[in-house]
Amino acid sequence: MAILSKDDAHTLLKKVLSYSTADECAASLRGRTAGNIRYARNSVSTAGAQDSVSLAVEARFGKRSGVATCNEFDEATLRRCVQRAEEIAKLAPESPEYVPFIGPQTYLSPPSSATTLLTAATRAQAAAESMTLCAAKNLSAAGFLDGGTRFVAQRNSKGQEAYQQSTNTDFSVTVRTADGKGSGYAIADVTDPAKLNAKNITERAANKALSSVNAKAIEPGKYTVILEPAALMAGDDLSLLGGLVYSMGAREADEGRSFLSKKGGGNRKGEKLFDERITIYSDPMNAEVPGNAFDDDGLPTKRQTWIDKGVVKDLFYTRFWAQKNNVPATAYPNGFIMAGGTQSTADLIKGTAKGILVTRLWYIREVDPQTLLYTGLTRDGTFYIENGKIKFPIKNLRFNESPIIMLNNIEAIGKPQRLAGCLVPPLKIRDFTFTSLSDAI
Amino acid sequence: MKRRDFVGLSGLAAGALFIPNIPSFAGNLVDPARLLEPGVDAAMKKRLADAGLNAAKAAGATYADVRIGRSLNQNVFTREKQVQGITSTESYGVGVRVIANGTWGFAATNNVTEAGIAKAAQLAVQIAKANSKVQKEQVKLAPVKGHGEVAWKTPIQQNAFEVPIKDKVDLLLSVNAKALEMGASFINSTIQQVNEQKYFASTDGSYIDQDIHRIYPSFGVTAIDRASGKFRTRQALSSPMGLGYEYLSPKAADKIAGPAGSDVVGYKNSYDMLEDVASATKQVKQKLTAKSVTPGKYDLVLDPHHLGLTIHESVGHPLELDRVLGYEANYAGTSFATLEWKAKNIPYGSKLVNIVADKLQPGSLGAVGFDDEGVKTKQWDLIKEGKLVDYEKIRDQAHMVGQNESDGCCYAQSWQDVQFQRMPNVSLQPGKTKLSVDELVKNVDKGIYIAGNGSFSIDQQRFNFQFGGQVFYAIEKGQITGMLEDVAYQANTQEFWNSCAAVCDQSDYRLFGAFNDGKGQPSQSSAVSHGSATTRFNGVNVINTARKIG
Numbered sequence: 007m008a009i010l011s012k013d014d015a016h017t018l019l020k021k022v023l024s025y026s027t028a029d030e031c032a033a034s035l036r037g038r039t040a041g042n043i044r045y046a047r048n049s050v051s052t053a054g055a056q057d058s059v060s061l062a063v064e065a066r067f068g069k070r071s072g073v074a075t076c077n078e079f080d081e082a083t084l085r086r087c088v089q090r091a092e093e094i095a096k097l098a099p100e101s102p103e104y105v106p107f108i109g110p111q112t113y114l115s116p117p118s119s120a121t122t123l124l125t126a127a128t129r130a131q132a133a134a135e136s137m138t139l140c141a142a143k144n145l146s147a148a149g150f151l152d153g154g155t156r157f158v159a160q161r162n163s164k165g166q167e168a169y170q171q172s173t174n175t176d177f178s179v180t181v182r183t184a185d186g187k188g189s190g191y192a193i194a195d196v197t198d199p200a201k202l203n204a205k206n207i208t209e210r211a212a213n214k215a216l217s218s219v220n221a222k223a224i225e226p227g228k229y230t231v232i233l234e235p236a237a238l239m240a241g242d243d244l245s246l247l248g249g250l251v252y253s254m255g256a257r258e259a260d261e262g263r264s265f266l267s268k269k270g271g272g273n274r275k276g277e278k279l280f281d282e283r284i285t286i287y288s289d290p291m292n293a294e295v296p297g298n299a300f301d302d303d304g305l306p307t308k309r310q311t312w313i314d315k316g317v318v319k320d321l322f323y324t325r326f327w328a329q330k331n332n333v334p335a336t337a338y339p340n341g342f343i344m345a346g347g348t349q350s351t352a353d354l355i356k357g358t359a360k361g362i363l364v365t366r367l368w369y370i371r372e373v374d375p376q377t378l379l380y381t382g383l384t385r386d387g388t389f390y391i392e393n394g395k396i397k398f399p400i401k402n403l404r405f406n407e408s409p410i411i412m413l414n415n416i417e418a419i420g421k422p423q424r425l426a427g428c429l430v431p432p433l434k435i436r437d438f439t440f441t442s443l444s445d446a447i
Numbered sequence: 448m449k450r451r452d453f454v455g456l457s458g459l460a461a462g463a464l465f466i467p468n469i470p471s472f473a474g475n476l477v478d479p480a481r482l483l484e485p486g487v488d489a490a491m492k493k494r495l496a497d498a499g500l501n502a503a504k505a506a507g508a509t510y511a512d513v514r515i516g517r518s519l520n521q522n523v524f525t526r527e528k529q530v531q532g533i534t535s536t537e538s539y540g541v542g543v544r545v546i547a548n549g550t551w552g553f554a555a556t557n558n559v560t561e562a563g564i565a566k567a568a569q570l571a572v573q574i575a576k577a578n579s580k581v582q583k584e585q586v587k588l589a590p591v592k593g594h595g596e597v598a599w600k601t602p603i604q605q606n607a608f609e610v611p612i613k614d615k616v617d618l619l620l621s622v623n624a625k626a627l628e629m630g631a632s633f634i635n636s637t638i639q640q641v642n643e644q645k646y647f648a649s650t651d652g653s654y655i656d657q658d659i660h661r662i663y664p665s666f667g668v669t670a671i672d673r674a675s676g677k678f679r680t681r682q683a684l685s686s687p688m689g690l691g692y693e694y695l696s697p698k699a700a701d702k703i704a705g706p707a708g709s710d711v712v713g714y715k716n717s718y719d720m721l722e723d724v725a726s727a728t729k730q731v732k733q734k735l736t737a738k739s740v741t742p743g744k745y746d747l748v749l750d751p752h753h754l755g756l757t758i759h760e761s762v763g764h765p766l767e768l769d770r771v772l773g774y775e776a777n778y779a780g781t782s783f784a785t786l787e788w789k790a791k792n793i794p795y796g797s798k799l800v801n802i803v804a805d806k807l808q809p810g811s812l813g814a815v816g817f818d819d820e821g822v823k824t825k826q827w828d829l830i831k832e833g834k835l836v837d838y839e840k841i842r843d844q845a846h847m848v849g850q851n852e853s854d855g856c857c858y859a860q861s862w863q864d865v866q867f868q869r870m871p872n873v874s875l876q877p878g879k880t881k882l883s884v885d886e887l888v889k890n891v892d893k894g895i896y897i898a899g900n901g902s903f904s905i906d907q908q909r910f911n912f913q914f915g916g917q918v919f920y921a922i923e924k925g926q927i928t929g930m931l932e933d934v935a936y937q938a939n940t941q942e943f944w945n946s947c948a949a950v951c952d953q954s955d956y957r958l959f960g961a962f963n964d965g966k967g968q969p970s971q972s973s974a975v976s977h978g979s980a981t982t983r984f985n986g987v988n989v990i991n992t993a994r995k996i997g
Binding site: 042043044046047048049050051052053054055056060062073074075076077090093094098099101102103126127130133134137146148149150152178179180182186189191242261262263265267268269270271277278279368369370371372373374375376377378379381382383385402404406408410411414441442443444445446447 | 671994
């Protein structure tokens with residue numbers, strides 16, 4: 007039941023809309039069928055499955071709006087859900103930020119999703135391969151594999167209708183040495199689970215764990231760093247690049263409370279804020295990271311550039327803020343692509359006289375929204391580079407750095423790799439600021 | 448932020464369908480009146496639970512527990528002169544956890560019928576049996592005696608769900624009006640309420656009915672200097688609490704002044720939102736012109752609303768036994784406070800550091816009668832006179848540290864998530880000798896007083912941390928001399944707690960709360976309180992966080 011076909015979804019939504027007596031009505035269905043397995047100390051700890059579908063109805067009378075949801079779809083429940091949304095709307099205050107629902111739209115068709123999915127047995131098999139590999143090397147694996155299919159369908163009384171199905175599988179593993187003196191990490195996410203090789207990913211983490219044993223302390227300070235994609239983007243936490251791109255809201259900038267606010271008022275769209283080699287865009291049609299065809303408001307996504315050769319090209323405009331400023335609204339993409347070159351991380355290391363290789367950054371928090379200063383720490387594989395070679399593992403370090411400053415200190419940009427639904431290249435950065443040492447392994 | 452939450456940026460104000468903005472476990476959006484309807488009675492829940500327990504045993508489980516959960520949430524969001532959103536949600540369903548072949552299995556359903564629960568129980572047993580094939584460590588539970596049919600309720604005076612939404616909106620809009628009238632550029636304010644109605648039954652013979660309440664009023668007030676482009680925000684000094692709406696009826700006895708010259712007021716068991724927004728607006732404007740700190744070593748005087756988060760990160764988390772044992776290695780991390788480290792008897796802190804874990808404390812977020820695996824809750828010592836004496840444990844961990852009793856730290860954020868080990872309330876005990884904040888500050892030669900919690904970050908083994916705050920005041924020769932900005936301190940957990948030089952007495956003690964503490968994969972949220980009195984730490988490294996961008 008969790009994944010409805012396009013026809014079934016729209017039949018249901020049509021029925022829901024027909025029950026409404028409101029001035030405007032919109033209904034959407036979301037469903038997900040997914041499963042996960044979690045392990046630690048080379049043993050399974052928990053496993054779970056999710057199979058859910060939910061209907062949301064928004065009814066509007068003038069500028070008053072009400073929303074209700076349900077996850078049963080018999081006629082009586084559907085009618086009650088619509089009625090509840092209408093009752094809530096009638097009691098609600100008028101919204102000063104009211105924007106009418108959109109009418110019919112044309113949507114792109116991002117590359118289709120996978121047809122074969124992981125099952126409880128294949129998930130257990132992947133976890134077993136990861137654990138067996140580590141046990142054989144006297145290492146301890148802790149990992150998480152989570153994946154499935156989701157769909158979204160939308161329909162409103164102005165004639166807009168949309169449907170999309172997508173698949174995604176995420177896998178990450180931390181491998182530690184038996185004495186706790188070495189730790190390594192690797193992560194991957196794929197649209198098609200057939201492309202996920204848990205064993206190879208675990209092998210990468212295991213090698214990092216083994217080579218990170220007996221780390222030496224270095225003095226904190228400014229260093230040239232090579233940040234691997236997992237140090238730039240995280241699926242489940244704040245990250246240097248994700249934090250930057252997702253902070254590009256036009257409203258906050260115009261209101262004067264963003265790093266994109268201009269002295270005296272307005273925003274910094276059109277200004278060159280980054281190195282000219284920096285280009286960041288979204289493209290739902292990219293075959294490697296297919297995106298969402300539409301956002302929650304039903305706006306169609308398209309290829310859209312946020313930063314072009316270092317210049318702030320566009321900001322995110324909600325429908326309300328766009329209307330107020332007489333500009334087109336931005337469809338929210340579910341990922342982004344940072345343009346890069348052809349060099350691998352290994353190539354970047356070869357070209358480095360002195361520097362630090364960072365596998366992963368952790369517990370990143372914003373220190374100052376004015377400058378987008380972030381703090382956080384290296385984790386699970388930090389190495390000193392000399393004359394183009396990894397010389398020795400080093401102890402973890404805390405950084406205090408702004409991605410804006412970082413993207414002005416570019417030495418080299420590598421080949422983009424998929425991470426958390428985005429394409430992110432490894433970056434070589436000069437003068438990256440580390441402020442203290444950590445004993446954590 | 449999760450990639451899939453990207454769409455959430457469109458925000459409530461955009462009028463988008465609300466689903467992406469509500470956590471998946473929160474349930475369905477309902478009419479507010481629905482939140483006042485009673486749930487199913489205890490006799491019916493017992494019948495439903497027994498159907499699950501019997502089905503699990505019949506399928507081969509050696510242990511089973513059934514949690515019938517009804518979670519109610521109501522959130523009111525406003526900004527400036529407008530209501531941004533009011534959401535009332537209800538989530539209702541059942542989670543069944545079993546042990547079969549020495550392995551855990553879990554399944555959940557929102558089909559709350561005897562047949563539906565029995566089916567979930569059978570699925571949980573199937574999963575346990577499937578996973579037992581790749582399982583290396585057999586589950587071993589610390590014994591728990593069945594409690595029979597019992598009930599527990601958060602001792603609230605006024606159920607916040609019974610207060611008309613209009614009253615909440617009026618309060619928030621008057622808070623916003625106060626800030627705007629005093630010259631704030633922007634203000635956001637919220638009231639969040641939670642009611643967890645939980646029924647737990649297990650094959651040990653427990654049938655536990657609990658009714659748990661939490662409330663969290665909060666705001667963020669922003670001042671902007673358009674000419675320089677500088678902006679600053681001051682967040683509320685409220686705490687999320689295990690209280691009803693009475694938390695929002697301020698009482699003079701619950702107000703505690705900060706040191707003379709600081710203009711800070713802290714709150715105990717009731718909160719004066721209008722008073723706090725007035726001082727916040729005054730302070731946020733001062734922040735725009737405050738002196739930028741000179742980096743170096745300072746003696747820090749930390750107020751309880753700030754220190755609570757430092758306790759949370761540097762004591763609460765490293766003493767979670769699942770981290771210590773490696774179960775969280777892939778995400779939240781492990782801990783420096785390993786069993787081997789504990790055996791060395793290295794001081795965690797100075798002799799003044801007495802830290803207790805507590806699942807009973809009235810008004811706290813972690814207070815319950817029984818945890819989510821039917822263990823009666825208690826209070827116990829974690830750190831005694833600076834020495835680590837114990838961890839935070841649940842039933843399947845106790846034997847790993849040679850103990851035979853759970854601490855009652857098991858929690859699941861909803862019926863559809865499996866329960867696991869979470870942090871109890873962890874609090875620094877106040878000093879035993881009389882000491883006021885003014886007396887404490889009087890002896891500081893070069894220091895900084897920090898109130899409210901700001902930016903926070905700590906490594907995955909809980910050695911190195913960095914904290915900011917909401918307001919910072921310079922202390923020179925025992926006097927507060929003015930406001931500072933761009934302050935953050937960095938320390939090592941053990942060095943920091945060993946530098947603890949003075950703790951104010953009981954009269955200054957109050958609770959800080961973490962409303963949404965995240966842990967686990969998939970991540971689950973829990974709420975926990977941390978009590979302390981204003982405390983002094985000597986010679987801590989302070990950095991300046993000001994930067995220049997193009």
